[in-house]
Amino acid sequence: MTEDSNYAVTVRGLTKSYGATSVLKGVNFSVRRGEIHALLGGNGAGKSTLIRIITGSASQDGGTIEFRDRADRLRTEAEGRRKVAVVHQELALLPNLTVAENIALPHFSRGFGLFNRKWAIKQAHAALSMIDRSFADASLHWFVGSLSLHEGQMVEIARALASGAELILLDEPTANLTALETERLFSVLRRLTQETGLSVVFVSHRMKEIRQIANTCSIIRDGRTVIDREPMAGLSDTAIIEKMGQLSQAQAQVQERPAADxxxxxxxxxxxxxxxxxxxxxxxxxxxxxxxxxxxxxxxxxxxxxxxxxxxxxxxxxxxxxxxxxxxxxxxxxxxxxxxxxxxxxxxxxxxxxxxxxxxxxxxxxxxxxxxxxxxxxxxxxxxxxxxxxxxxxxxxxxxxxxxxxxxxxxxxxxxxxxxxxxxxxxxxxxxxxxxxxxxxxxxxxxxxxxxxxxxxxxxxxxxxxxxxxxxxxxxxxxxxxxxxxxxxxxxxxxxxxx
Ligand SMILES: Nc1ncnc2c1ncn2[C@@H]1O[C@H](COP(=O)(O)OP(=O)(O)OP(=O)(O)O)[C@@H](O)[C@H]1O
CATH class of the missing domain: 3.40.50.300 (P-loop containing nucleotide triphosphate hydrolases)
Incomplete structure (x- = not known):
């Protein structure tokens, strides 16, 4: 096996309906280890539904999901899902707990017997240091409510890393961030993928930043995969928008507006x-x-x-x-x-x-x-x-x-x-x-x-x-x-x- 062939997750023929509405109609999607993969598609295409099924928060009607470890061995679905974390645009942090406590939250909820505060702080520091050492040194005892959005995002990513995640799914993570915070987040993601082999799936509607951050992309349109793993470099913006089915809308000239009445x-x-x-x-x-x-x-x-x-x-x-x-x-x-x-x-x-x-x-x-x-x-x-x-x-x-x-x-x-x-x-x-x-x-x-x-x-x-x-x-x-x-x-x- 080469590193190239090592996929953290492979999804084939995924189907899902809500009542009479067929949302996923045979989606294929796979993510390689150490890559930043853009998952694209118009509103309602099925991206979030796919993510929910990968993480196990929704069930599929048909199709297969395969998780593999770093040595390319098949994992059970339960084990595979433990290595996946999602960071939503609305951060799931508790403002009245400290940074360290928030990072340790999954350990509280999994009821690991007696909670070991010293151990939790050490784990939190180690995870946060992978992202930003000086922030980790300073912030462990700060209340999360006092953090900026970018800092909050770092805490969520650290929590994902501390939980052992090897695949992080970021659902429109920059919607709350300013340009500077976005650039900081991107450099953290680039470094983590290169240094630790972390895989990242990035969902966004902002074409400029998709180009800045992702090396591979897949596109879903109306519940079907229309681009399955292609290098971003080989796809023009126009080709991407066309595959999403939005070319005519996107190319419509915004009309000069008449003087206000x-x-x-x-x-x-x-x-x-x-x-x-x-x-x-x-x-x-x-x-x-x-x-x-x-x-x-x-x-x-x-x-x-x-x-x-x-x-x-x-x-x-x-x-x-x-x-x-x-x-x-x-x-x-x-x-x-x-x-x-x-x-x-x-x-x-x-x-x-x-x-x-x-x-x-x-x-x-x-x-x-x-x-x-x-x-x-x-x-x-x-x-x-x-x-x-x-x-x-x-x-x-x-x-x-x-x-x-x-x-x-x-x-x-x-x-x-x-x-x-x-x-x-x-x-x-x-x-x-x-x-x-x-x-x-x-x-x-x-x-x-x-x-x-x-x-x-x-x-x-x-x-x-x-x-x-x-x-x-x-x-x-x-x-x-x-x-x-x-x-x-x-x-x-x-x-x-x-x-
Ligand atoms: N619980 C539900 N019950 C009924 N329909 C649902 C439910 N959840 C999602 N859907 C439908 O599934 C379709 C796909 O939704 P999904 O959220 O996966 O799209 P998306 O690609 O993530 O869109 P966006 O870019 O707007 O976030 C939509 O038509 C939505 O109305």
């Missing part, structure tokens, strides 16, 4: 945002981008949607208070909010799709009851955004991550609003759908709605915004750049994200 903006005029010494005015129809690490953008967003605790910002706009007293007040006065933080601020997990889609309309209209007209309205919105669901009465967790994101967009689509605040609204959304979202937002702006759009994907800001407010890594305003002066370099320089 200010007459439709209800004559409310401009909005001024102020912070100590800084004043930015938005005219109806303007798209203001917000760039930088979360610390700064978050305070502005919270103010604009009525959720601010600090008094850093004030706004002035006809009929609005200087600070909203609640999100309800903000929504009823015409400040809409679409978040990409689906699990904490967006999706109503225990309510059906229809309630998720119509939530904002009900607040704005002051209505609470579902009538036949609402069902039609919900179906129309879902059709406009190409949301595929078996029924509007299903729970949102029956939808893929990107499809859930579309529900949040549908919530404000067509609701007359003076301002729309977008907080990473394309998180987890596939390449084709992103373009459609850009177009929709531009149309909203053209009807006179002011847009404030925070994104950690600088290319997105360049494509869509009229002007960008940049924050540095300390959360301070670093400058406002007009469209004609916008470049990736300029944004990187002002936000401090040039890795």
């Amino acid at each position: 200010i007459s439709r903006a209800e004559g409310h005029g401009r909005l001024t945002i102020r912070e100590n010494g800084l004043e930015i005015s938005l005219e109806p129809g303007v798209i203001l981008g917000v760039a930088g690490a979360p610390a700064g953008p978050q305070t502005l967003i919270d103010t604009l949607v009525g959720a601010a605790r600090s008094k850093r910002w004030t706004v002035s706009h006809a009929g609005w208070p200087a600070r909203f007293s609640s999100p309800h007040q903000a929504a009823t006065l015409g400040s809409g909010f679409i978040t990409g933080d689906r699990s904490h601020k967006g999706v109503l997990h225990s309510l059906p799709i229809i309630d998720n889609v119509l939530a904002s309309r009900r607040i704005v209209r002051g209505s609470l009851f579902t009538g036949a007209r609402e069902s039609v309205e919900c179906l129309d919105l879902m059709q406009a955004l190409k949301v595929k669901a078996a029924s509007i009465w299903d729970l949102p967790n029956t939808l893929s991550g990107g499809t859930q994101q579309k529900l949040l967009l549908a919530r404000w689509l067509g609701v007359p609003s003076r301002l729309l605040v977008l907080e990473e609204p394309t998180r987890g959304v596939d390449i084709g759908t992103k373009k459609e979202i850009y177009q929709l937002i531009r149309q909203m702006a053209a009807s006179g709605t002011m847009i404030v759009w925070w994104s950690t994907e600088n290319t997105e800001l360049l494509e869509v915004c009229d002007r960008v407010l940049a924050f540095n890594t300390d959360g301070r305003c670093a400058g406002v750049i007009e469209r004609q002066d916008l470049t990736e370099d300029k944004l990187a320089e002002l936000t401090g994200m040039a890795a």
